[in-house]
Amino acid sequence: MGTILKVENINYGYVDGGYRREILKDLSYDFEEGKFYTILGPSGSGKTTLLSILAGLDKQESGTVYYAGESLEKLGLYKYRRNKIGVVFQAYNLVQYLTGIENIELAMTETDNEVPKNRKEIGYALLEKFGIVKSKADRLVTHLSGGEQQRIAIARALASNVDLIFADEPTGNLDTATEQEIIQIFRMLTEKFNKTVIVVTHSNEVSKLSDHRVFLQDGKLQDID
């Protein structure tokens, strides 16, 4: 098991009401390949900020994030987002004028990773694994339930054949039963497909089932277990 994502001395802060607020302070951490991580922490501790930096959606003020030994700056944030990671958001973040299958195809088209030519068939098969049948996959995502949309969002994160999945409160809008289903999916991704999953959550139910529970406080990450 090697390190897939390495965070080294990153700092991040912002000015609020004339005062500078440090969110992340010399934060360092190594995320191992094929593991399910949950990041916990009080509101405002910087969990989402950290996730956005790890996902290449934002830039740290100092320090370096390495993906498979290569810094994100060197790799290029667009390229990193396109080819190396998938992101699942609390609000699903699907393109609303597209159907479920089209959202999957979108990720497959954009990536530079090798994706088979029969994308549609692969997409339907992928969605079926997450419990989305073809008739539902062909509907506009706005016509699907929250759980179904989140499953599609996870499937989309995987569709581009990436190794690293980030999720920000992925079960925040879902009922308990669906939350359990989503957690099982994440577990399956790590166990069966050797994907690394990093989830930001408030939920103890989610964190209990992860391999590593990490706590963010005072700008630093600490393993709980």
Add this chain to the structure above:
Amino acid sequence: MNFLNRAWRYVTRKMSKSILLGITFFMIGNLVLIGLGISDAANNAKTLTRRSMRAVVNYEVDNQKFWEYTDSLESDEERTEAYKNYPKIEKEIALKMAKDERVKAMNYSASSPMYSQGFDNVPLGNEEKKAENGGGGAVVMQDGTQMEYVEPNIMIQTNIVPETIEFVEGTNTIVDGRMYNQNDIDNASPVAVITKELADVNGLSVGDTITLSSTDKNQMEYLLTMGITEEMTKMDLEIIGIYNTKADVDPNDQRFDWMSAYESPKNFVLIPGSTYAQFNYASSKASYDYYVSQGNSDMYGEEPTVETSYYANKVVYLLNEPLKVDSFVDDYKSELKDYTFLNANNEQFKKLAKPLDTLSLFANVIVWIVTLNAVVIISLVTALTLKTREFEIGVLLSLGVSKVKVVLQMFVELLIVAFLGFTLAVGTGSLIAGQVGKMVLDFQQSNTEEEITTDDNYYSWVGDQNYFTEISQDQLLENYNVSISVWIILQIYAMGVAVVFISIVVPSAMIMRLNPKQILLA
């Protein structure tokens, strides 16, 4: 699912927005089509009319301007001095212009009414009426004596080159013998080419000789006192050619009843310019010598030469293409001496075309206003809808879609809608443009009460011919026909692309500022 696919799906699935935007493009398209159609029709009408006109440019003395200049002089002495240097056309410049590849023929032509000696002119058919109206009359000479005036009956037409406009255009065609050639011109040969009618009336044929006189015998006695002999007033000319001419006098002309025989093209005798120059020189020199002997050389000016004895009031150029007239004038106007100009009869044409020009201007202004408004409206709509699409943009950016592709998607979305809107507008615009165009022209005409007159600078000299095609405003407006051509359709699509392109600039700047984290994790 590339950006083209996404654009197509957005347009087809966000139907209400697409329809609203499509209607905007449709209305813009109609207005622009009307504008372009009217402008195009106005320009076409001018071009078609221009094409139907003779491609003629005159090199003339600007008499009006020169007279205004002399009027501005303070003393009679100054005026007398100015008149001694009366502006004239320069042979060197005239010949330079004649060599231009756009010139088909040149008439550097002097003409003079003459008296036939021993042969008759071709009757005009107005002789009886003219006699009733009291033709002829008395002439008071310089010394106060009176003598009966007898009208000349033949017109000699000369040119310094053999290729005259009338022969090049086909108005005149040789039916027997030949036209005088460069050799005849170089040697000032006493040769003539006469009309078939003149030959028929007098039983003349090629090889015969005719005599023309510049003076009626009644005036001879007076001229003898000035040193001009009868010999000097006569020209014996060998007929080398007989030609047929399509030109004729118009019996419906208001002046017909008073017309002189020499005004009829059937009574024109063509001779080389050099022959006429020699002939003129003899009497001019005698006259000059007489004035010198009388101590009045100032009255005559400089001693005449053969060169100065040939004077053309204007040089007429026939060009090979009516639409090249303006460029020809532009190319040479800077080379002309003061008080001479190139007259393409533009002033008259401009006056006639004024309603069309106003219409064209109006239409172009409409096109510009609509286009600018279109840019503003589409920019605003796109920028405003961008706010509602921030989330989608954030998603695309989080998936690694580049901002350029996001902008391109929106550009294509607008293009699709614009294409549909403009395509519908092409159908309706062609129907509306015709009606609106006619309505606006009628309105424009009813508000234009300007009198249309012919070119003010045209001062007619004896023997001068007007080579310009006379057109009426009705003829010009008959060519005004609003229709939507392929060119206009291409223009409107090009304009559509331009409008969409410019309209996307502001929203693009907004997209470029977007940060996926701010959008998605706010």
